[in-house]
Amino acid sequence: xxxxxxxxxxxxxxxxxxxxxxxxxxxxxxxxxxxxxxxxxxxxxxxxxxxxxxxxxxxxxxxxxxxxxxxxxxxxxxxxxxxxxxxxxxxxxxxxxxxxxxxxxxxxxxxxxxxxxxxxxxxxxxxxxxxxxxxxxxxxxxxxxxxxxxxxxxxxxxxxxxxxxxxxxxxxxxxxxxxxxxxxxxxxxxxxxxxxxxxxxxxxxxxxxxxxxxxxxxxxxxxxxxxxxxxxxxxxxxxxxxxxxxxxxxxxxxxxxxxxxxxxxxxxxxxxxxxxxxxxxxxxxxxxxxxxxxxxxxxxxxxxxxxxxxxxxxxxxxxxxxxxxxxxxxxxxxxxxxxxxxxxxxxxxxxxxxxxxxxxxxxxxxxxxxxxxxxxxxxxxxxxxxxxxxxxxxxxxxxxxxxxxxxxxxxxxxxx
Amino acid sequence: xxxxxxxxxxxxxxxxxxxxxxxxxxxxxxxxxxxxxxxxxxxxxxxxxxxxxxxxxxxxxxxxxxxxxxxxxxxxxxxxxxxxxxxxxxxxxxxxxxxxxxxxxxxxxxxxxxxxxxxxxxxxxxxxxxxxxxxxxxxxxxxxxxxxxxxxxxxxxxxxxxxxxxxxxxxxxxxxxxxxxxxxxxxxxxxxxxxxxxxxxxxxxxxxxxxxxxxxxxxxxxxxxxxxxxxxxxxxxxxxxxxxxxxxxxxxxxxxxxxxxxxxxxxxxxxxxxxxxxxxxxxxxxxxxxxxxxxxxxxxxxxxxxxxxxxxxxxxxxxxxx
Numbered sequence: 001x002x003x004x005x006x007x008x009x010x011x012x013x014x015x016x017x018x019x020x021x022x023x024x025x026x027x028x029x030x031x032x033x034x035x036x037x038x039x040x041x042x043x044x045x046x047x048x049x050x051x052x053x054x055x056x057x058x059x060x061x062x063x064x065x066x067x068x069x070x071x072x073x074x075x076x077x078x079x080x081x082x083x084x085x086x087x088x089x090x091x092x093x094x095x096x097x098x099x100x101x102x103x104x105x106x107x108x109x110x111x112x113x114x115x116x117x118x119x120x121x122x123x124x125x126x127x128x129x130x131x132x133x134x135x136x137x138x139x140x141x142x143x144x145x146x147x148x149x150x151x152x153x154x155x156x157x158x159x160x161x162x163x164x165x166x167x168x169x170x171x172x173x174x175x176x177x178x179x180x181x182x183x184x185x186x187x188x189x190x191x192x193x194x195x196x197x198x199x200x201x202x203x204x205x206x207x208x209x210x211x212x213x214x215x216x217x218x219x220x221x222x223x224x225x226x227x228x229x230x231x232x233x234x235x236x237x238x239x240x241x242x243x244x245x246x247x248x249x250x251x252x253x254x255x256x257x258x259x260x261x262x263x264x265x266x267x268x269x270x271x272x273x274x275x276x277x278x279x280x281x282x283x284x285x286x287x288x289x290x291x292x293x294x295x296x297x298x299x300x301x302x303x304x305x306x307x308x309x310x311x312x313x314x315x316x317x318x319x320x321x322x323x324x325x326x327x328x329x330x331x332x333x334x335x336x337x338x339x340x341x342x343x344x345x346x347x348x349x350x351x352x353x354x355x356x357x358x359x360x361x362x363x364x365x366x367x368x369x370x371x372x373x374x375x376x377x378x379x380x381x382x383x384x385x386x387x388x389x390x391x392x393x394x395x396x397x398x399x400x401x402x403x404x405x406x407x408x409x410x411x412x413x414x415x416x
Numbered sequence: 417x418x419x420x421x422x423x424x425x426x427x428x429x430x431x432x433x434x435x436x437x438x439x440x441x442x443x444x445x446x447x448x449x450x451x452x453x454x455x456x457x458x459x460x461x462x463x464x465x466x467x468x469x470x471x472x473x474x475x476x477x478x479x480x481x482x483x484x485x486x487x488x489x490x491x492x493x494x495x496x497x498x499x500x501x502x503x504x505x506x507x508x509x510x511x512x513x514x515x516x517x518x519x520x521x522x523x524x525x526x527x528x529x530x531x532x533x534x535x536x537x538x539x540x541x542x543x544x545x546x547x548x549x550x551x552x553x554x555x556x557x558x559x560x561x562x563x564x565x566x567x568x569x570x571x572x573x574x575x576x577x578x579x580x581x582x583x584x585x586x587x588x589x590x591x592x593x594x595x596x597x598x599x600x601x602x603x604x605x606x607x608x609x610x611x612x613x614x615x616x617x618x619x620x621x622x623x624x625x626x627x628x629x630x631x632x633x634x635x636x637x638x639x640x641x642x643x644x645x646x647x648x649x650x651x652x653x654x655x656x657x658x659x660x661x662x663x664x665x666x667x668x669x670x671x672x673x674x675x676x677x678x679x680x681x682x683x684x685x686x687x688x689x690x691x692x693x694x695x696x697x698x699x700x701x702x703x704x705x706x707x708x709x710x711x712x713x714x715x716x717x718x719x720x721x722x723x724x725x726x727x728x729x730x731x732x733x734x735x736x737x738x
Contacts (some may be wrong), residue, residue, distance in 0.1 A: 032548050038633060054708045145621060145705025151452040160427075217622055217704045397552070398707040401631050 029057060036065045040143045040401045043411030045385065047392070049400065052229050056400055059392030061385045066415035072377040079105050080179055082375070087173040089360075089379065093128035095164070096355040097413075098177040103181055103258050104362035105337040116304040117181035118260040123194075123297040124167070124176055125259070125353075126290040130201075131160050132356025132408075133287050135137055140280070140405035141212060144221050150210050156204050157371040159197055166190050181307030195298055201291050205284060226391050227401040229274055235388040239380050240358025241286060242407055245271035245279030245302035252354040263300070266293050276406040283408075350378075357408050381414035425517055426507075433506055437653045438468035443690075444697045451701040475649075478642035483545060486639065490544035495640065495647035498537030502654040505530035509661045510585045512671040512681030523584040524576065527662060528569055531617060534647075535561040538619075538626060538636050541648070545639035553635025554710060557626035560616055563715035564623075568613035570723035574606040574730035575599055575666045586668030598669035602733065605726040605732065607667045609719050614659045616715070618652065622698040625708060660692030661685075 011083030017321040035046035044065035050058040070089070076080045086097040099121045106113060113121075141149035161171040168176045168184055176183055212218040228236070233246040243250055251268045253261045269285030346368045352361040358380030365374040384407040391407075392400050426569050442457065442464065449456025457464030482491055508523040510516040512535035520526060535557060542554015575584060578599060600607055616623035627635035637648050664670060664685060673684030706714065 030548070032552075038529065054556075145624070146703070147448075147621075148452050148701050151454060156452055172738070211702075212704070215704065218705060219712055221704055221707060396707060396709065398625075398631055398705070 014202060023374055034400075039242040039410075040128075041404060042139060042409055045404070045409070045411055045414075047388070047400070047404075049119075049392070049397070051397070054398075056392055056395055056397065059389055059400065061388045061392075063382070063414050068416065069291040070416045071377060073373055076371065078370045079109070079372065082372070083177060083179075084173075084175050085371055087175055088412055089377065089416055090132070090355060090357060090381070090410050091172055092410055093132035093356045094172060094174045095128035095176055096132070096353065097314075097360065098174060099125050099259065099351035100153055100351070100355060100360045101362055102179055104349060104364060106321060107351050108345060108347070108349045108364050108366055110180070110345065111180045112308050113181055113259075114305045115260070115302045116185075117306045117308070119297050120182045120186065120306065121147050121259040122261060122264065123186075123294060123301075124164075124174075124182075124299070126293045127160050127163065127194075129290045129356045130287060130294075131157050133283050133290075134160075136283060136356070136405075136408045137208060140402075140408075143405040144218065146212055146215070146218065149208055152204070152211070156197075156201065156255060163194060163197070166193075170257050178307055181305070183306075184304050186301075191298060191301075192274075194294065198291055198294050198298065202288065204251045205287055205291075209284065219277065220313045221398075221402060222280060223273075223275055224404075225276045225399050226395070226406055227273065227275040228391060230302070230343045232390075233274065233387075236390060237383045238358070238381070238387055238407075240354070240356070241279055241282045242358060242384060242387075242410070244268065246274030247272050252352050252359055256352065258351070258353055260297075264296050266296075276402055279406050285308065285392040301416075337390045352378070355380065357410065357413065358384070377416055379416060381409040381411070384409050385414055429506060430503065432737045433503075433654065433657070434650070436657065437650050438472060440653050440657065440693060441471070441649075442468045442543065444700075447697045448696065448701045451698070460610070471489045472646070475646035476643055480642040480644060481639075483547065483639050485546040487544040487546065490540050491639075492644070494541035494544060494586060495644045495651070496537075497540065498534050498651035499654070501530045501533040501537070502651045502658060505658050506654070508584060509658070510588060510665065510670060511685050513589075514632070515584070515671075515682060516585060519583065519585055521581070521583045524572060524582045524662070524666075525589070527541055527658065528565070531655065531658070532561065534655065537648075537651070541640070542626075542636040545636070547639050549632045549634070549638045550636045553626045553632045553638070555666055557619070557636060559589075559708075560619075560623065560625060560711065560715075563712055564613045564616040564719075567609050567715060567723045569616060569721035570720065571606040571609035571613060571726060572662075573723070574603045574675045574726050577730050578602065584665050584670075588665055588672065591669045591672070593669075593672045595669075595674060598667065603667060603726070603730070605729070607663075609726065610663060610725045611666070612714075612719060614663065615696070615699065616711070618655045618659055618696075620696055621657065622703040622706050623711060624705060625711060656696055657689060657691060660689045660696075663692050664688040676690060690730060 005137040030051040032049050032051055033046060033241055034049055035041040036044040041047065046062040046065065048058075048060040048062060049056045068088070070085045074085060077085075083098055083101055086101040087094040089097045102121075105111075138150040138153035138157075141147075141153075164174055164176075165171045167186060167190060168174050228238070228246055230246040230248045233243050234248060238246075239250065247270050249268060249270055252258070253266075254268055266289045269282050273280045294364065346366055348363065348365040351361040352359045354360075359378065360380060361378030363374075363376040363378065364372050367373040388403065388407060389408075391403050395403065445467070446456040446464070457467040460470045482488060505527045507517040508520055508526050510519065510523075516523075537543040538557040538561075539554045542550045542552075542557065545551075575587060579587040581587060581590065615621075619626050625631075625635075627637060632638070637645060640648060668688050671682055671685040673687075677683040
């Protein structure tokens with residue numbers, strides 16, 4: 001329109017009316033902005049809902065409150081440095097993100113990972129799946145009002161986080177993987193503690209199940225709530241247990257195995273009805289399977305190095321003060337990393353891994369430099385929140401909270 | 417002189433009840449804590465015994481925020497209405513024989529009237545705060561109170577029919593002193609309906625929809641802070657204690673116990689009330705929350721027919737016994 005604006009000029013005169021998209025004057029509808037500061041939105045999700053009484057007519061999720069620009073940031077950091085960023089995606093299960101990122105970069109750079117590191121990766125992946133699912137169970141139950149499950153689940157999660165701290169020095173921001181392997185080897189004591197946990201954990205799952213599995217109110221609140229058919233779930237790009245609850249057999253671990261998953265024996269639990277209860281059952285069974293995988297990892301863990309020889313990464317000295325030898329292959333590669341573009345291949349790669357929330361994919365375009373030309377993260381949480389708009393229509397407020405819980409979203413990953 | 421004595425009695429009763437309220441919160445936090453594999457309050461005093469007092473001082477000195485958009489007179493009046501009505505219903509409770517401030521002949525009706533009035537406080541709080549969550553909480557509370565007053569009143573009709581009185585002292589005395597003559601056994605359906613309606617009436621889990629934390633942030637008390645918040649809190653706990661007292665009086669034989677305690681006649685009464693409170697807390701630690709429509713369905717489709725059936729059965733029982 002070529003409207004010239006002078007400083008301080010008031011654009012709106014008294015006759016100007018704002019074109020607000022909210023249905024004005026319709027007194028039956030009630031617009032409620034649920035979040036971003038709301039106890040049940042799992043972080044900083046905002047859902048704009050239009051209400052008729054307690055029924056939601058329209059549901060519009062808004063994201064971006066936790067946007068930190070990781071994808072852009074990654075373009076200015078080396079491949080090795082970016083591992084740190086992946087901790088902050090799904091901060092509930094950081095290990096799985098580390099593994100997902102490294103698997104993708106290793107495919108791009110054609111780096112081999114030694115067997116022991118593969119098993120360790122599976123091990124930490126499954127441990128983080130347990131931490132993720134335990135937190136999901138805790139918050140989902142709390143959202144529906146079952147308060148005690150929350151604390152029971154956190155008890156076991158605490159054990160796992162302590163194990164993480166022992167393994168890599170940090171409970172949440174782990175940065176455990178390295179390009180071409182993992183950072184630190186496990187100790188005997190850690191394996192003993194893990195074995196103890198694996199022995200005890202099935203009883204804990206049963207304990208959670210006795211609390212809510214046959215609870216009439218729990219059944220009433222979950223059966224038939226947020227039902228989604230298999231085709232619809234595929235259309236909405238749901239992955240993880242949110243998809244398998246509808247009976248679609250898709251798990252990256254089984255269908256496109258990475259790390260050592262092809263050598264391990266496990267099953268993919270499937271739901272039938274596609275409602276909140278089916279997804280609940282699915283995730284509970286997944287925890288059992290994860291526990292089973294952990295046991296196999298403990299038994300089969302092969303000896304050997306934990307970082308490949310051709311890994312272009314900095315390997316920390318085993319003891320503080322010990323001099324790093326300059327002519328190790330890893331050290332050489334690190335020096336090459338900065339100035340030699342031959343280390344990196346040109347092209348693009350997409351690698352998906354199965355994190356607790358669903359399929360986490362990393363897509364890289366490389367122009368041969370030591371930094372990604374473009375990094376895209378396919379985060380399951382973002383896509384699941386997209387599905388919320390469809391699933392949240394026509395339900396009651398309390399069901400919307402249950403659906404947010406059952407989709408298992410974390411906003412750190414959604415907004416990245 | 418007479419008036420002075422009554423005022424003194426009121427003051428003593430208030431002091432004792434408010435002290436109990438403070439320690440019921442402690443009781444609740446400790447019990448839920450132990451049910452949830454943690455300790456509950458531990459820091460203030462031995463095993464956290466001074467925690468309720470610390471909480472009281474804290475909420476007393478906290479800033480009292482009144483939202484800009486709120487309807488100030490109503491916003492300020494709402495917690496007072498809640499608390500005063502709840503305290504007023506204490507007047508008719510017989511803690512032991514002759515231990516009632518006002519032994520009026522419509523005691524049961526008076527308590528119903530007061531607990532219905534308390535919901536005005538809740539609804540006004542929801543409305544006057546001028547916030548969307550509080551508004552929804554107020555709406556839910558209104559619907560819930562209307563739906564559950566009915567089965568609650570009807571569940572006690574059986575008791576009234578058996579006792580032939582609305583006076584709480586007479587209801588207790590009609591049950592006799594033996595353990596097996598209490599109304600719990602002939603009025604088991606009535607007790608069930610009463611118990612469920614009691615949970616709903618006091619906004620406790622699994623019927624805590626008006627203040628459903630994960631749905632409506634804090635429901636009708638979202639905008640309150642400081643002492644006004646504490647007043648709602650006290651009203652809720654006094655409400656729990658009053659409801660537990662009605663349950664004790666109407667179904668468990670009031671102050672009568674297996675044997676009489678000398679010098680402290682209300683012993684059994686207090687024990688039974690705490691038994692009820694323990695059930696409240698146990699349920700809170702165990703059950704998830706109902707959905708709004710399920711709550712309504714339960715009230716109208718199950719509890720009201722059941723309480724009507726109870727009235728019919730009690731009538732038949734009375735005719736056959738004669």
